[in-house]
Amino acid sequence: MRGKTGAAAAVWLRLPAVIGVAAVIMAGAAQASGFCTSPEEIAQAAQSVFRIETYDASGRNEASGSGFVALENDILVTSCHVVVNMDSAVVTGDDGTCYQVTGTIALDEDLDIALLRLSGDFTPLVCRAELPQRGETAAVIASPLGLLNIVTSGNICFAGTVGETQLILFTAPVSKGSSGGALFNDDGEVTGVVTGTFNDTQNINVAVPIEQVIRLYEEAGT
Numbered sequence: 001m002r003g004k005t006g007a008a009a010a011v012w013l014r015l016p017a018v019i020g021v022a023a024v025i026m027a028g029a030a031q032a033s034g035f036c037t038s039p040e041e042i043a044q045a046a047q048s049v050f051r052i053e054t055y056d057a058s059g060r061n062e063a064s065g066s067g068f069v070a071l072e073n074d075i076l077v078t079s080c081h082v083v084v085n086m087d088s089a090v091v092t093g094d095d096g097t098c099y100q101v102t103g104t105i106a107l108d109e110d111l112d113i114a115l116l117r118l119s120g121d122f123t124p125l126v127c128r129a130e131l132p133q134r135g136e137t138a139a140v141i142a143s144p145l146g147l148l149n150i151v152t153s154g155n156i157c158f159a160g161t162v163g164e165t166q167l168i169l170f171t172a173p174v175s176k177g178s179s180g181g182a183l184f185n186d187d188g189e190v191t192g193v194v195t196g197t198f199n200d201t202q203n204i205n206v207a208v209p210i211e212q213v214i215r216l217y218e219e220a221g222t
Helices: 039-046 210-220
Strands: 003-005 011-014 049-055 061-069 075-078 088-092 098-108 113-118 137-142 150-162 165-170 182-184 190-198 205-209
Touching: 039 137, 049 075, 061 137, 098 210, 113 210, 137 190, 165 190, 190 210, 205 210
Parallel strands: none
Antiparallel strands: 003 011, 011 190, 049 061, 049 088, 061 075, 075 113, 088 098, 098 113, 137 150, 137 182, 150 165, 165 205, 182 190, 190 205
16 A cells, blocks of 8 residues: 655555445525436446456456446546456446456556456446546545445545645545545536545545546556
8 A cells, every 4th residue: 555745745545455415596496406416427437437356367366446436437546556467357337247358558556546358338438638627526436445436425635736746635435445436526527536645534535637548548558
């Protein structure tokens, strides 16, 4: 488990891999909810989010984490530390169907991002390259502790640079195995990839901005 030291010597730890606010339109009108409070929209997005289980060459389970389809209909985005030592992987969709990883597109251990090729044809989640604003509502869909596509919600508490690292900090709860999960804004757009949590804090968690994923994708030239 690696850590990084920021400007205030705060240490964040990458999560180990293991097996909108409602608004009143007018007086008496119904409230309109955003993605983070819409079961229907969350259920739709969850179809493009997956649990990842990796194996070594002997077939022994190495790790379990999360991932989601973005950028193209067969690109699986996840955290590098979930898949860096894998020989093979089984990816489980929201309905329990299993898929195979057919190749690696790009890995960046420093950014903790991996882009994999996934068997199947899926709907890519919409990505928003701009950093979210402090106070925005946020939701995470991920597979902590081997569970499948657990939804949590909170808010953005920071988006910017800590030391030399660009991070999004958020309060939606995450646990071991959430790494690689999708961080959503209240418009249902992915703004980051869940990667870890801060040490010695009650609930400040870490995501890599999706802009870094887009940059890695463009550099890979797929």
